[in-house]
Amino acid sequence: MSDWNPLKRVALLKAAKPKRQREDDPLNRVPPGQYTTTKFPVLTYGDTPKIALQDWKLKVWSLVENPIELNWEQLLALPRKEIVCDLHCVTRWSQLDTKWEGVPFSEIAKLAQPKPEARYVMQHCYGGYTTNLPITEMYGDDVLLAFHYDGKPLPTEHGGPLRMLVPKLYLWKSAKWLNGLEFMARDRRGFWEKNGYHHHGDPWTEERFG
């Protein structure tokens, strides 16, 4: 997919028809226009970065009282949490009941102490991908910096060693190979938000395109 023009990709997605019927979802767990899969497709724009754990770092900066830089050991020493959640991708697949473990975003915020004027958080990655959310979304109790998927270390193609996980929004809001959180006063667009995806990305109201 690395040679794809992102605008062309968005145009194709816009033209695609939903595959799924609402009737096969009695518990209403699948957002409109999505179909379920038990597979975990890989969707990466560009190359997959490989990061050795001894070189890995997470930087937290800008509008915080305590800018921090964590190595892998320091990250693993923070309080962790396990969650089971559903994933929804804007390309129309959803995967139900996926199991994750990671450090809640709130623990990182506790360490870094966002300043009152910090209202947005930009996720930065090895490889350069970015995505941005209002800080209020990041404080959700299912928002993790995730390092385990299904009881095992997160595979590289899915963002290992560490990815962001914001299950309530389309999956492009969950940056793989996370290496930075930038706290900002003003709203900015990340990679897909600049290339035609919605700025927020709620699957239940189909905030697909911007």
Ligand SMILES: Nc1nc2c(c(=O)[nH]1)N[C@H]1C(S)=C(S)[C@@H](COP(=O)(O)O)O[C@H]1N2
């Ligand atoms: N660093 C990085 N993170 C990323 C992406 C990417 O290309 N690079 N793609 C996003 C998109 S569009 C989706 S749908 C999900 C896919 O995650 P998966 O490959 O684990 O299914 O990752 C998101 N996070």
Ligand SMILES: [Mo]
């Ligand atoms: Mo995506």
